[in-house]
Amino acid sequence: MSFWEYLGNRHQQLLTDAYQHAGVVFLCVVVATLAGVSIGVITYRTEWAGALATTTASTVLAVPSLAVIGLLVPVVGLGVPPTVIALALFGLMPVVRTAIAGLRAVDPSLVDAAKGIGMSGPMRLVRVELPLAWPPILTGIRVSTRMLMGIAAIAAYASGPGLGKVIFRGLASRGSGNALNQVLAGTLGITVLALLFDAAYVLIGRVTVSRGIRD
Amino acid sequence: MTEAGAAGAAASGAAASGAAASGASIELEHLTKRYPGSAAPAVDNVTLELKAGEVVVFVGPSGCGKSTTLKMINRLIEPSGGRIRINGEDVTHMDPVRLRREVGYVVQASGLFPHMTVAQNIALVPRMTGWPKARIRERVEEMLDLVGLDPGEFRGRYPGELSGGRRQRVAMARALAADPPVLLMDEPFGAVDPITRHHLQDELVRLQHRLRKTIVLATDDFDEAIRLGDRIAVLRERSHIAQFDTPEAILTHPADDFVAGFVGAGAALKRLDLTRVRDVEISDCPTVTVDAPLQDIFSKLRASPSNEILLLDKRGRPYKWLRRGDLMRAKGSLARAGTLVSDTVTREATVRDALEAVLTDSAGRVAVTGRRGEYTGVVDVETLVNSVHELLEADRLEARAHRHDLEELRAAQTHAEQEGVGGEPKA
Numbered sequence: 001m002s003f004w005e006y007l008g009n010r011h012q013q014l015l016t017d018a019y020q021h022a023g024v025v026f027l028c029v030v031v032a033t034l035a036g037v038s039i040g041v042i043t044y045r046t047e048w049a050g051a052l053a054t055t056t057a058s059t060v061l062a063v064p065s066l067a068v069i070g071l072l073v074p075v076v077g078l079g080v081p082p083t084v085i086a087l088a089l090f091g092l093m094p095v096v097r098t099a100i101a102g103l104r105a106v107d108p109s110l111v112d113a114a115k116g117i118g119m120s121g122p123m124r125l126v127r128v129e130l131p132l133a134w135p136p137i138l139t140g141i142r143v144s145t146r147m148l149m150g151i152a153a154i155a156a157y158a159s160g161p162g163l164g165k166v167i168f169r170g171l172a173s174r175g176s177g178n179a180l181n182q183v184l185a186g187t188l189g190i191t192v193l194a195l196l197f198d199a200a201y202v203l204i205g206r207v208t209v210s211r212g213i214r215d
Numbered sequence: 216m217t218e219a220g221a222a223g224a225a226a227s228g229a230a231a232s233g234a235a236a237s238g239a240s241i242e243l244e245h246l247t248k249r250y251p252g253s254a255a256p257a258v259d260n261v262t263l264e265l266k267a268g269e270v271v272v273f274v275g276p277s278g279c280g281k282s283t284t285l286k287m288i289n290r291l292i293e294p295s296g297g298r299i300r301i302n303g304e305d306v307t308h309m310d311p312v313r314l315r316r317e318v319g320y321v322v323q324a325s326g327l328f329p330h331m332t333v334a335q336n337i338a339l340v341p342r343m344t345g346w347p348k349a350r351i352r353e354r355v356e357e358m359l360d361l362v363g364l365d366p367g368e369f370r371g372r373y374p375g376e377l378s379g380g381r382r383q384r385v386a387m388a389r390a391l392a393a394d395p396p397v398l399l400m401d402e403p404f405g406a407v408d409p410i411t412r413h414h415l416q417d418e419l420v421r422l423q424h425r426l427r428k429t430i431v432l433a434t435d436d437f438d439e440a441i442r443l444g445d446r447i448a449v450l451r452e453r454s455h456i457a458q459f460d461t462p463e464a465i466l467t468h469p470a471d472d473f474v475a476g477f478v479g480a481g482a483a484l485k486r487l488d489l490t491r492v493r494d495v496e497i498s499d500c501p502t503v504t505v506d507a508p509l510q511d512i513f514s515k516l517r518a519s520p521s522n523e524i525l526l527l528d529k530r531g532r533p534y535k536w537l538r539r540g541d542l543m544r545a546k547g548s549l550a551r552a553g554t555l556v557s558d559t560v561t562r563e564a565t566v567r568d569a570l571e572a573v574l575t576d577s578a579g580r581v582a583v584t585g586r587r588g589e590y591t592g593v594v595d596v597e598t599l600v601n602s603v604h605e606l607l608e609a610d611r612l613e614a615r616a617h618r619h620d621l622e623e624l625r626a627a628q629t630h631a632e633q634e635g636v637g638g639e640p641k642a
Contacts, residue, residue: 116320
């Protein structure tokens with residue numbers, strides 16, 4: 001069976017897998033963004049808290065994703081739970097790092113000016129600091145998404161959802177007629193999804209980053 | 216004459232009513248700032264009384280604590296001791312956020328938020344205090360107009376698209392948007408080039424003439440202090456006040472060597488910074504607009520006592536000086552005749568600027584313009600030099616009186632000290 005015939009026959013199943021893959025990545029990125037920015041906001045003002053968050057982030061990133069998923073299986077079982085937990089955890093890290101760096105990079109004279117014209121602490125954060133730190137945070141979210149695309153494929157090892165299943169199936173049935181097609185379809189599918197997400201980020205950047213600080 | 220008198224009365228009337236509505240008095244009582252870990256306080260026991268509607272400049276070398284003192288007034292830096300009263304109300308323990316909305320604040324680097332448009336920046340304080348939308352929109356236009364920026368052109372721009380001088384104008388508009396009685400300016404013109412700085416200083420003087428806010432401005436530039444201050448507080452380290460007086464008194468009668476050193480050389484020349492063109496005699500000269508018929512131009516030229524007339528462009532701005540004979544030489548073409556007006560001064564410009572312009576002008580006169588660059592009159596070397604002479608003479612008399620007062624005061628103090636020897640032991 002040629003690759004195109006394979007795609008023609010299995011497109012229903014492949015689309016469902018791609019949809020699940022995109023869905024789980026999207027969900028985890030949203031969770032990671034909310035949690036990551038919150039951690040950034042809580043820790044950036046204190047030297048040691050920020051350092052702790054950043055170091056923890058780097059340390060977790062250094063652990064192989066497969067190992068983390070493997071460790072989670074005995075605790076939460078197979079399927080969706082270990083996938084979501086592992087993805088959210090890994091996705092968190094780039095966001096935390098860029099959020100802390102971004103918030104700390106806001107010009108102190110602007111924070112001073114915001115205080116000086118009578119903005120309260122929360123207002124300063126929402127109206128001045130976060131908008132100014134948003135471009136680097138968005139970059140962090142983008143990096144995190146790219147990473148999760150790949151890690152989500154590995155999550156199939158713990159019977160997680162997504163295109164990883166297709167790849168693993170292909171690898172397991174090495175020598176059979178469809179093995180190569182399956183691996184190829186899974187890999188290409190993930191690549192296409194990653195490109196689509198990236199394009200979406202360009203759009204999101206256009207809409208959410210003020211023209212005054214776009215370069 | 217009567218017309219000028221009436222206009223003057225109206226202007227001072229407006230100023231007086233403005234003072235009632237606008238400025239607020241500020242009292243600093245034993246204001247002190249101590250930072251943990253350093254033995255000497257950064258600001259040590261400052262007591263000052265600022266009258267409503269006056270411009271007080273804190274001037275001193277960098278690190279003398281002038282900025283710290285300024286920032287304690289809106290409590291960006293919390294005082295460790297002493298009291299601040301605005302309009303008699305103790306604000307030392309008031310909610311700082313509420314306090315700051317009633318005190319305008321301008322910083323050196325403009326402090327405009329780069330992700331907001333000019334209009335959004337200006338609207339910030341009115342929005343926070345809950346003005347209705349329509350009124351805010353109106354106010355933004357009004358403020359841009361006030362600082363000399365065309366609302367249509369600048370409303371939607373971002374700070375990054377503006378020059379340093381314009382950014383500083385917008386910063387002033389933002390600080391004044393909610394009509395605060397007090398305006399704090401922390402080295403507001405320190406980051407712009409000297410020419411722009413000059414313009415901005417003139418602009419501030421013009422604004423203040425209209426608004427009568429209580430302005431406290433910190434700077435390390437003594438010339439700026441002279442140009443802007445109604446009164447100047449010369450500060451030395453730890454914000455100790457070396458002298459607090461009018462610029463005239465500081466120039467003609469520095470309290471000690473420190474102040475004298477800060478005043479620097481050329482006090483008589485600096486005195487010229489204290490007088491504005493509007494305070495000297497502005498004479499009139501014959502003018503015509505460019506679209507007037509040639510016949511008019513000829514007849515006016517013939518009638519002109521100085522043999523020249525000033526050609527104004529369509530918006531009434533000085534354009535060219537025309538002398539008798541210029542038109543002949545140019546064969547009747549207005550486009551080629553005469554010399555272009557290279558320099559003008561505004562009514563708010565200092566006499567020093569005017570003198571500079573007059574001295575560089577080959578014919579020794581310069582056109583005076585109003586707000587939008589429209590012609591309002593002419594000054595020449597003779598009037599200027601005469602005013603300067605009068606000025607210096609008056610200063611000499613005042614200095615003599617001042618010295619006399621000071622000696623009397625000192626005598627009284629010595630007397631009091633001798634009387635009260637038992638009462639207050641010296642530390």
